[in-house]
Amino acid sequence: MSNSEIVNVVITGAAGQIAYSLIFNVIKGDMFGNDQKIKLVLLDIPAMIDGLRGVVMEIEDCAYPLVSSIVCTTDVKEAFTDAHYAILVGAMPRRDGMERSDLLKANAAIFKVQGKAINDYANKNVKVLVVGNPANTNALIASTCAPNIPKENFSCLTRLDHNRAKAQIALKANVNVKDVHNVIIWGNHSSTQYPDSRCGYINLPTGKTPISNVIKNDQWLQGEFITTVQKRGAAIISARKLSSAASAAKAITDHMHDWVFGTPEGEYVSMGVPSDGSYGIPEGIIFSFPVTIKNGKYTIVQGLPIDPFSRALIDSTHSELIQEKTSAFQFIE
Template sequence: MQSTLLVTGAAGQIAYSLLFSIAKGDVFGKDQPIILVLLDIPPMMTVLDGVVMELQDCALPLLKEVIPTDKEEVAFKDLDVAILVGSMPRRDGMERKDLLKANVAIFKSQGAALDKYAKKTRLWERAVNIQVLVVGNPANTNCLIAAKSAPSIPKENFSCLTRLDHNRARSQVAMRCGVPASHVKNVIIWGNHSSTQYPDVHHCKVNMSGSELACFDAVKDDKWLTGEFISTVQQRGAAVIKARKLSSAMSAAKAICDHMRDIWSGTAEGEFISMGVYSTGNSYGVAEDLIYSFPVEIKNKTWKIVDGLTINKFSQEKMDATAAELIEERDTAVSYLAV
C-alpha cells in the first residue's frame, strides 16, 4: 500500500538533498511505494517545477506520483507523514522574538491544516496514524505550536529534529577515538535545538577493538568531553554557515532520514537516539508542555523516553538551562497564538 508524504520548503536546499533518498526507498523501505507532495510558497514554484522534473528523470520505481503545490488544502490532505522543513529564517537585524512571531503564524496555519485535512478514524475522529516531523527552526517551539494547532492529532505524533545534533556528537566522539561513527552509540542531546542544547556522553558507549567502553574511558580526556566537545556540537551549525556561507543541508537531510527511518523501523536493541518530543512533566524534571529533546527508544512506530538514567550535577544544570530557554520561547510564542 502506498504512503503519502509531504515535504514543506520543498524547493529549498535541505529538501533537494532529502527527496532523492526518500523516493528511492532509503527511509521507508525498498518495498514501500511513495506519493510525494511538495509544498512551497508561490515565488518558489518555478524552482519547484525543476525539482519535480529531476525526480521524474531519476526514474525511481517506488515514486508513484509527485504533487507540487503552494496550497495548504492540497498539501495536507490524507497524509501518512509530514516533514515540515520550511520556516522563516532569521535575517540580519531580526530579533529572536520577531523570528518566533513569524514562525508562529506559519506553524499555526500548518497545524490547523494538518488537523483539518488529516485522515481521521471513524470511532474517535482522531488522526492517530500520521507522523509529523518539524525541522524548520526554532524547531522545538515550531513543533509545539503545530501540535497545539492540531488537537485531533495526538501530541505523541509530533517530533522535532535533534538527530543532526545527535549525529554531530556521535561523529565528534568517533573521530576522537579513531573509530567509525557506527561504533559510537547512546549519545544524548538534551533540550533545545539551539546553542543551549546539552550533548551528553555520560551514557555513551564506544566499541574499540571489539570491546565496548564507556565514552570517558575510550576518549581519556575528561576536559575535552566536558568543554570543547560540548561547545563544538552546540556551535556546529554556525561553523558550517561560516565555512560554506549556507546552512547545513546534506547533513540535515541525512538526519531527517535517520529520524524517520527509526520511527518507521524502530531503534536497535540496547540503543537509544535523540528526538524532540512532548514532555508531560514526568521525566528528568523537565516541565510539561514543552517539546524537549530526550533519549528515546522506538518500537512499533511509538517512541518512549528512556527513563532512569543517572544524571550528575553537571548534566542537570545544563539540562535545566536549556529547559529554561524553551519555557521562555514557548511563553513568547503562545502569546502570539491568539493574535
C-alpha cells in the first residue's frame, strides 16, 4: 500500500480512556508514519455517542494534517466496511459483583459480532489487534467468526507487558530502556503470563551483554521481576482506580507500527498470535510469542532454549488459555 492511498483505521471503544490517548497517537503519525493519510473510523455504543462527538471535536481542533476524514458510528457494518486496520479496544469492563463467566459471556458476544462484521465487510488483508480483555480469547473468538480472513491477521496485545518488562530491567540495571532488547512475554495477557529475560541483552558501552551478566541476581530475575510484570496491570488499577490507558495506547502504537514497518535486524518483540505448535503450544489458541516482523508478516522466533523453570511457566499460562477458551466458546456456538 503506497502512502498516497488513504488507510481506513477502525478503533472500537473510541469514547473510552485508552482511545483518548490512542487516537491522538494515530493521527500524529506515530503508528503509520508521518506521511500516511488516515480515514479514522470510531465505533462505540449508543450510550457513548455524545462523548464520542466531543472526541471528534478535539480531533478536529488538533488540526493534524494526516486526518482525511472521520466517521463516528455505532454500527458495525458501517465501521468495518473496507477496514485496513481494526483495533478492537472496546469491551465490557468487569463490574462489582460480576462473575468471570459473566465477563466472558458479555465479551464473547461483542467479539463474535465484530469478528463476523470484519469477515463480511473488511478488506481481506485487514490487520486486527484485540486489546479488550480477556484479549487473547477475544482475539480467538473474533478470528473464529471471521473464517474468510487469514488467521495470522488476528493478534492480541501483549506489547504492554513487553514494554513493562523492558522498563523493569532498565530500572534494575540502571540503563536507558532503549538499550534493553529481546525480553519475551509468553502466553496470556493475564497474571499467568511468563515474562522471560533469559535471552535478552543490554547494549553497554562495552558491547552487547546478556541481561543476567548485568543483573547478577537470578533470584530477582526469576522472582520479583516476573511477579512485578505479571501484576502490573492490577497494581495500576489499584493505584489509579482505572486501568492503564496512556501506556496501553503507547503499546498498541508500538505493536501496529512494528507490524507495518517491521522489527530491526536481530530484534524481537512480543505479540499474541495464533499458536502453530512452536514451543509445544498446539494450534487453536492465541498465545504471546517472541516474533520478528518483515514486510508486514511476523515470524515466531524459533529454537530458543526452554529450561524446566520456563517450561513449567509456559505450560501453566497455556492451561489457563485452554480453560478460558472452553468457558468462552460455550457462548458463541
